[in-house]
Amino acid sequence: MSDQPMTLQGEEPQGSASSAVNEAAAGTEAALKIRDKELSTEAGGRGSGPEGPATGGSGLGIAHILKRLLLFARPYWPRMIMAVMLAVVGAALTVIGPHYLERITNEIQKGLATGIDMDEVRRLILISITILVLSFIASYMQARLMVEATQRTSQGLRTGLNRKIDNMPLSYFDKTSHGDTLSRVSNDVDTLSQTLNSAVSSVITGVATLLGASLMMFITEWRMALAGMAAALLGFSLSLYIMKRSQQYFIRRQRELGALNGLIEETYSGHSVLRVYNAEASARHEFHNRNLALYNTSWKADFLGGLMNPVMMFVGNLGYVVVCVVGAILVINGTIPIGVIVSFMIYIRMFTNPLTSIAQAATGFQNATAAGTRVFELLDEEEMDDESGKPAEVMPVRGHxxxxxxxxxxxxxxxxxxxxxxxxxxxxxxxxxxxxxxxxxxxxxxxxxxxxxxxxxxxxxxxxxxxxxxxxxxxxxxxxxxxxxxxxxxxxxxxxxxxxxxxxxxxxxxxxxxxxxxxxxxxxxxxxxxxxxxxxxxxxxxxxxxxxxxxxxxxxxxxxxxxxxxxxxxxxxxxxxxxxxxxxxxxxxxxxxxxxxxxxxxxxxxxxxxxxxxxxxxxxxxxxxxxxxxxxxxxxxxxx
Missing domain, CATH: 3.40.50.300 (P-loop containing nucleotide triphosphate hydrolases)
Structure with a gap:
């Protein structure tokens, strides 16, 4: 793109002032409906990639966004693979810990009648502490590697956007407000970066811990495992339903934010004109409508996303109750020792905590999907023709x-x-x-x-x-x-x-x-x-x-x-x-x-x-x- 600015003919105005300030509910509702129609039209007319139009009410989807992000992260795959391996090691060490706690409890229970073998108890405690320290080291190294890989990926994404903007025809910027483009490059990329930094690590660690806890529960006592996991999965299914319902609001929030940023950029760049024509009231009215539209979508997205945590807390408490009831029955029947209940109290928490982390990460992925949809729409926009095959040298010219x-x-x-x-x-x-x-x-x-x-x-x-x-x-x-x-x-x-x-x-x-x-x-x-x-x-x-x-x-x-x-x-x-x-x-x-x-x-x-x-x-x-x-x-x- 040329370094010089330019004046364009035929450029349509980026926005128009409202006719008058009207705070009545009916007027506001009508304005919001018009804005919804604008957003729908805008979503249907923007960029297309190899898979068709990169728009729509549901965005590109989490799987597609993650796939595209992984392509940007290709130079850092070795670090990410090492982080995954360390996450598995850390999770394995974590889930082994309760097994030794069970053995300590059973050793103490057995010693109440015959005398406690303190040397054995100390040995088991030392093993437990060693496992916890090794688990901490593995988790620390995994987090460090993942943070570096995700931040480098975000850096590459910004570089890709910068290169993309340089290669795009000026006709794109004629029909797209500068504020909306800036919102994609700044707000949306930041949202993706935050998600990569937190949610991805949470999902990797959570899945590894979840699988490890499930395996140890089945090895320890399969009936208690089935009972506890059934209660947890019931609540997780509810979380998935909430996540599906909230997806549309996260997508709309990013679009509303881009529209609001466009209005702000447009209003303040022409602030002197606004004052000269006494258009402050109409500008405030338009800002109020768009700000209210952003509020309506934001609170719905945050409310539904916020339901994840209390739902999973309920699931965790329900799992405790189920494990205690089933374990008590099995202890009374002489089927298991009491140490199994102690270990299962930790195992069920290990099982439900990752579900909570994954559910919270899913909320982050809602934001990431909405932001990623807008970022990759920009990246999928049509570029100017590649000119690498043309002569690179600048020949002296006479000016004919x-x-x-x-x-x-x-x-x-x-x-x-x-x-x-x-x-x-x-x-x-x-x-x-x-x-x-x-x-x-x-x-x-x-x-x-x-x-x-x-x-x-x-x-x-x-x-x-x-x-x-x-x-x-x-x-x-x-x-x-x-x-x-x-x-x-x-x-x-x-x-x-x-x-x-x-x-x-x-x-x-x-x-x-x-x-x-x-x-x-x-x-x-x-x-x-x-x-x-x-x-x-x-x-x-x-x-x-x-x-x-x-x-x-x-x-x-x-x-x-x-x-x-x-x-x-x-x-x-x-x-x-x-x-x-x-x-x-x-x-x-x-x-x-x-x-x-x-x-x-x-x-x-x-x-x-x-x-x-x-x-x-x-x-x-x-x-x-x-x-x-x-x-x-x-x-x-x-x-x-």
Whole structure:
């Protein structure tokens, strides 16, 4: 993806304000129903993978999410396998412990009549302590290995998302709010990370302990084992039913959270506009509706998920009762010694505790499934074509640009550029003018390969840009856009921005040419001042910075999209002189609504409804008295 920001034509607004604040129940309910419909439509229209659309009310499913996560965890499989082995060893040692407790109890019971063999009791106690210590060491090593493997997997997942976003077409970001995308990359990945860190370890240890406890119970006394396990499994079945019912709410919660984040990002990025139009009340109303929708799904998800713990506590207590009753009957009948009951009190807890852990992990997996569905929807989105087979080198160019019967539309049913053909000679300064929506910025976006044309061809020095790598196309252009972009860093870093080998003299010259010298001198640390606050620079000063950045980049082709829209008349003239100097020897494309800035253009393309309707120099077009003359005269008095 290009490092430069851009202005998009044909972009639909990300949201709209509600008509008025209405807190009545009926109004809120109607808003929630509309939001539910939006979520349903959104879920049905997003990404698809090899298994079909990666959406739906139930998400991708726990099994699918775990499978995808395991693919990301492939480099760490040896550690995970070792962790599983240690979990099995730790569980085996843990379940052996009650057997020695049983023997200690029976030894003491037997000694009440004949005398207690303290040497044997001490030996059994020493064995029990050794088993507990070894079990602790195995559990510690298992947890350490699993945490490292899961965190590395999360790191790989974030890396994959970052790479995915770089390889996605800009059309995806036109139809998806930035807040929702940020929510997938941050909130949803964090949810997956937390689940991997806790739930996976709990499941591995729990399953190993569960199997070990089951085996030891059957070896010790099969009738008590059947009775205790039947009671525990009955409660676990109830937990599975609750988990199935709660799944839909966990999925909806992640979608509602993404929608709310999108609204917040949109509202605060346009906060000044919101205040100017007194839209605070309607924005609060829309926030209230979406926040309430998130609350409704969240409390249902958490309530149903929270039922897991009390249900499993009930199961554990029920298991105690069943074991005690059945064990007492068997002791009275002389079938078993009392030590079996003591060991079974621990075994049944070992059996029910893992069930509780697994049930709690299942609740975490509900969140993980919902989050994973959204993450993998993003990962399954269509990418730009692979260009590894195209030449990697950037050839020197003269700047001969040709548009050959170019057609393009942001959507199939809406064609914006209709059979556009034009030729620009090396070193020419080309102005592209026309009313809003004529396709001016779209032409520049196509030239930069921000979008792929539907038909036709664009060539630079006779080479179709479709045959060049996107990064190679980007390397040919410097851009100055109407919407400026600066990042947190020093003024020097913002000016130089990835241009290597810039000397201090060259930097000072660029700053002087755009008229920023006095401003830089007033900064606390001069050009090395960190520009932290958004309000530290005015809109015009930001635009001057981006112009200086383009000067320092010194690329063979130049694009100026309303480059002087945020500066005063005096600064405009200063910038115009600097731009004229910058454009010498370079092919430059200037998009302008202020036609006074393009009088000295070598050629002017006048666009209307996606077509070039007039071509020529400023004076010639005025003399023709056509569409360009109408545009010009609408801005200036003809008598002047």
């Amino acid at each position: 640009v040709e548009f050959d019967h170019v057609k393009f539309g942001y959507s199939p049913e809406r064609e914006i550029i209709h059979d556009f053909s034009a030729e620009v000679q090396p070193g020419q300064k080309v102005a592209i003018v026309g009313p809003t929506g004529a396709g001016k910025t779209t032409m520049v976006n196509l030239l930069m390969r921000f979008y792929e044309i539907d038909s036709g061809e664009i060539r630079i020095d006779g080479v179709p840009i479709a045959d060049m790598r996107r990064e190679n196309v980007d390397a040919l252009f410097s851009m100055v856009l109407q919407d400026t972009w600066m990042f947190k860093g020093t003024m020097r870093e913002n000016l130089v921005y990835r241009t290597e080998g810039v000397t201090q003299e060259r930097l000072d010259a660029a700053v002087e040419e755009v008229g920023l010298t006095e401003f830089v001198k007033q900064l606390p640390q001069g050009i090395d001042t960190v520009m932290e606050e958004e309000g530290a620079l005015s809109a015009g000063q930001k635009q001057l910075v981006t112009i200086a950045r383009a000067m320092l980049a010194d690329d063979p082709l130049l694009i100026l999209d309303e480059a002087t829209s945020s500066v005063d008349t005096r600064t405009e003239q200063l910038i115009q002189d600097s731009v004229d100097k910058l454009a010498e020897g370079r092919t430059s494309f200037v998009i302008a609504h202020r036609l006074s800035t393009i009088r000295n253009a070598d050629i002017i393309f006048v666009m209307r409804d996606g077509d070039i309707v007039e071509t020529g120099k400023h004076e010639d077009l005025l003399a023709e008295g056509g569409f360009y003359a109408d545009l010009y005269n609408s801005q200036f008095d003809p008598a002047e």
